[in-house]
Amino acid sequence: MSILDSNNQTGDKRTLLAVVLSVVVITVGFLLQATLFPAPAQQAQQAAPSTQTTAQAAPAPSTVAPAIPATSTGTSAATSAKVIGALTSDGPTAERKYTISTDILEAVLSNKGGDIVSLRLKKHSDKNGEVDLIVPGQGGAQGLSLALGDTGSAPLTDLMNAVMLNSSTIVFSRTYFAAVPGKADPVPFTLKKTYTFRNGEYMFGLAISLENSVNEILSLDTAGYAYSLTLGPQIGPRLTSAPGSGNSDYRKFIQLTGGKKKEERPKAGVPMVLKDQPTWVAISGKYFSFAAIPELSSFKTTISTSQDPTIFQTDVVSIARPAIKASKQTDAYYFYFGPKTNSELSKYDYADKNAFQRSGLNLEQAAESTGILTWLETILKFCLNFFVGLVHNYGIAIILVTIMVKAVLFPLTKNGSVSAAKMQELKPKIDELQAKYKGNPQKLNQEMAEFYKKEGYNPMSGCLPLLIQFPIFIAMYNLFNNHFDLRGAMFIPGWIPDLSQPEAIFSFPMVNLVIWKLDAIRALPIIYVVSQLLYGKYTSMTSPGQSATQMKVMMYGMPIMFFFILYNTPSGLLLYWIVSNVLSIGQQIVINDILKKRRATLAAASPAPVLAPNRKPTKNKKK
Numbered sequence: 001m002s003i004l005d006s007n008n009q010t011g012d013k014r015t016l017l018a019v020v021l022s023v024v025v026i027t028v029g030f031l032l033q034a035t036l037f038p039a040p041a042q043q044a045q046q047a048a049p050s051t052q053t054t055a056q057a058a059p060a061p062s063t064v065a066p067a068i069p070a071t072s073t074g075t076s077a078a079t080s081a082k083v084i085g086a087l088t089s090d091g092p093t094a095e096r097k098y099t100i101s102t103d104i105l106e107a108v109l110s111n112k113g114g115d116i117v118s119l120r121l122k123k124h125s126d127k128n129g130e131v132d133l134i135v136p137g138q139g140g141a142q143g144l145s146l147a148l149g150d151t152g153s154a155p156l157t158d159l160m161n162a163v164m165l166n167s168s169t170i171v172f173s174r175t176y177f178a179a180v181p182g183k184a185d186p187v188p189f190t191l192k193k194t195y196t197f198r199n200g201e202y203m204f205g206l207a208i209s210l211e212n213s214v215n216e217i218l219s220l221d222t223a224g225y226a227y228s229l230t231l232g233p234q235i236g237p238r239l240t241s242a243p244g245s246g247n248s249d250y251r252k253f254i255q256l257t258g259g260k261k262k263e264e265r266p267k268a269g270v271p272m273v274l275k276d277q278p279t280w281v282a283i284s285g286k287y288f289s290f291a292a293i294p295e296l297s298s299f300k301t302t303i304s305t306s307q308d309p310t311i312f313q314t315d316v317v318s319i320a321r322p323a324i325k326a327s328k329q330t331d332a333y334y335f336y337f338g339p340k341t342n343s344e345l346s347k348y349d350y351a352d353k354n355a356f357q358r359s360g361l362n363l364e365q366a367a368e369s370t371g372i373l374t375w376l377e378t379i380l381k382f383c384l385n386f387f388v389g390l391v392h393n394y395g396i397a398i399i400l401v402t403i404m405v406k407a408v409l410f411p412l413t414k415n416g417s418v419s420a421a422k423m424q425e426l427k428p429k430i431d432e433l434q435a436k437y438k439g440n441p442q443k444l445n446q447e448m449a450e451f452y453k454k455e456g457y458n459p460m461s462g463c464l465p466l467l468i469q470f471p472i473f474i475a476m477y478n479l480f481n482n483h484f485d486l487r488g489a490m491f492i493p494g495w496i497p498d499l500s501q502p503e504a505i506f507s508f509p510m511v512n513l514v515i516w517k518l519d520a521i522r523a524l525p526i527i528y529v530v531s532q533l534l535y536g537k538y539t540s541m542t543s544p545g546q547s548a549t550q551m552k553v554m555m556y557g558m559p560i561m562f563f564f565i566l567y568n569t570p571s572g573l574l575l576y577w578i579v580s581n582v583l584s585i586g587q588q589i590v591i592n593d594i595l596k597k598r599r600a601t602l603a604a605a606s607p608a609p610v611l612a613p614n615r616k617p618t619k620n621k622k623k
Contacts, residue, residue, distance in 0.1 A: 083148050083178050083220070084186055086158045090175040098162060098170055102199045105337075106130075111162045113155060114172030114193040115143035119337055121202075124288075126237055126488060126498075133288060133337045137233035137308040142316075144206060144335070145230050146193065148176075149222030151271070151302045151318040155230065160193075168197045178220065188213045198355035202338025203348065205356060212327040221323040225300070229333065232316035235283050235290045239312050248286065248481075248501065248570050251315045253303045254366050255281045261365040264303060271304040282366045283315050284340065287487050287500070289366045290317075291336040293358070298322050334358060340367050341484045368482050376475040380405075381483065388485075394499055395491025398480060398572060399579050405476065406583045409469055413584075416466060417539075417591040418598075422457055480573040491575070495523075499572035516564060524574040525567045531581035532559035538588040 092111060100107045108118035120130040134143055145155035160172040172193045177186040192209040208227065212218035220226040239249055253264040255278040266272035274281070281301050282291040300320040308314045321331060334356060338344055345364040351357040383404060387397035406413075433451060437444035452459060480486065487500040496503045504520035511518045536555040566574060 083176050086174055086176050092159045100197050102197050111160045113157045114160045115145050117143055131237045133236040135234040135236045135238050135311055138310045142232045147228050150225040151228045151320045170195050189218050201355050203334055203336045206333045207330055209330040215327050217325055219323055225320040226324045228318050228320040230318040233314035234311045252284050254284050266303050266305055269306050271302050274301040281317055284366050287340055287484055289340040293334040294319055295332040342367055373471055373475045377479050380475055380479050394486055394489035398576050402576055402579045413587055414591055421595045480576045486572045496571050500570050502568045503571040524571055525563055528574055528578050529559050529563045531578050535581045535585050538585050
């Protein structure tokens with residue numbers, strides 16, 4: 001479905017009528033001037049510059065480029081044309097905003113440049129209300145600003161005419177003048193921006209139209225480009241602090257080229273031009289994403305990041321369209337502004353599942369995943385959602401999923417603990433062999449193999465359970481750290497209102513402690529450290545070659561280090577970790593009891609040494 005499918009002919013007729021009237025007024029004006037006030041021959045070449053000055057005085061300074069005097073060298077009209085201003089009579093006198101509302105989003109657009117100034121998601125809220133994906137920085141919101149020229153050109157801020165074709169489609173238009181070398185008079189042309197929204201879609205369409213007033217090529221050309229579209233300075237929701245300084249949210253650039261996903265990291269303050277022409281380019285946050293899908297045969301993509309005192313970090317995507325070699329051109333773009341969930345992103349792989357009939361976009365690659373463990377994360381997510389359906393509380397559901405996983409893994413945990421206990425029993429003999437064959441590693445390996453075979457012990461039996469549990473840990477970590485449904489999910493009112501954010505029992509202004517920035521007192525990290533220390537106490541076993549000092553570092557040093565690392569971690573992830581530690585402590589108590597009974601059984605089964613009874617000495621009797 002084309003972006004322009006819903007357009008009726010009313011808007012086109014009005015725009016065409018405005019252009020025709022503009023051309024007639026300008027032409028009649030020039031004829032009257034030439035008839036009533038003929039210019040001297042020596043001033044003929046100066047007629048065009050004086051006309052440009054008149055046209056240049058009316059428009060806003062941000063849209064005026066220096067006028068290029070006409071020359072008599074026979075320069076072709078297809079060479080570089082420069083915009084010198086907007087037609088004074090073709091535009092409103094005051095800024096006005098227009099709202100388009102669908103069942104899932106509300107877009108606010110301004111006739112100042114025809115930009116989107118707000119895009120609120122009705123089904124997603126935070127403490128500030130509905131999430132707004134257009135975040136203004138120190139210089140305001142760019143939305144989807146258009147500049148005539150290459151990336152970096154000043155965006156158009158002229159007041160544009162607006163026509164609502166229907167409840168979901170709006171057209172912004174304005175007539176501009178371009179000075180073309182070789183022509184005495186500036187050439188008027190019409191610029192249109194048409195936005196199209198649909199119910200049930202976080203995607204919307206944008207059509208950019210440029211139409212010359214005469215049937216000649218309008219070659220708008222600045223460094224080889226006709227215009228550029230720029231999104232910035234940031235996608236929402238608003239960051240509470242700079243990424244990496246206590247904020248679990250982030251922003252990063254992703255592109256899809258040749259079906260392959262690639263993350264780009266431009267240097268701060270240095271614009272980066274993508275080498276390849278991507279299918280789409282996205283600014284991705286933790287829970288929401290923006291993706292630009294140009295339907296152009298050729299274009300240039302530029303990304304950049306910088307600092308902003310209002311929003312901490314700017315992330316900008318700009319698409320530059322090459323110079324147009326036609327009298328009329330319409331370019332189509334599609335933009336996705338919405339949640340970073342597979343259910344929403346995958347709709348655009350199949351034309352029958354979205355209102356714009358897009359297919360094969362692979363937008364779901366903008367979502368985070370655990371790679372080869374995605375299938376495992378999907379299973380855990382299904383279990384989490386199942387428990388949520390039963391208890392209607394994501395915090396309790398996280399606890400239930402953790403209990404389920406611990407129960408499933410208990411046999412492996414038990415086998416690993418039994419293997420570790422067996423290693424403890426064999427340690428004295430292993431030390432003897434190591435001391436005996438200290439200078440002969442080959443003989444030591446041979447004797448150790450024989451010893452393990454004799455004792456019926458497999459050294460890998462203690463590692464195998466850990467290797468099996470590790471992928472599950474990674475999948476659960478990613479699930480509880482990135483699961484979209486945890487965003488805004490409450491566990492305990494007044495304490496943990498959002499499982500996707502760090503909890504706080506007392507907040508205060510940021511304190512910079514040089515190596516650590518503190519802005520709140522949190523309870524979960526403290527509970528985590530206590531649970532980790534208790535867990536280490538119950539599970540501590542000295543491995544062969546490990547000293548008591550190393551054991552203390554592992555038992556006390558690691559939990560304290562992780563306390564600082566995980567201090568600003570989402571509360572849902574810390575909740576899982578604490579519950580996992582508590583369950584592990586309970587399991588270890590049970591396992592220790594099993595091991596105690598095992599040792600007692602082995603001791604009872606072992607034959608006791610036979611000692612000679614104490615007898616009184618007797619005198620030898622003579623036969």
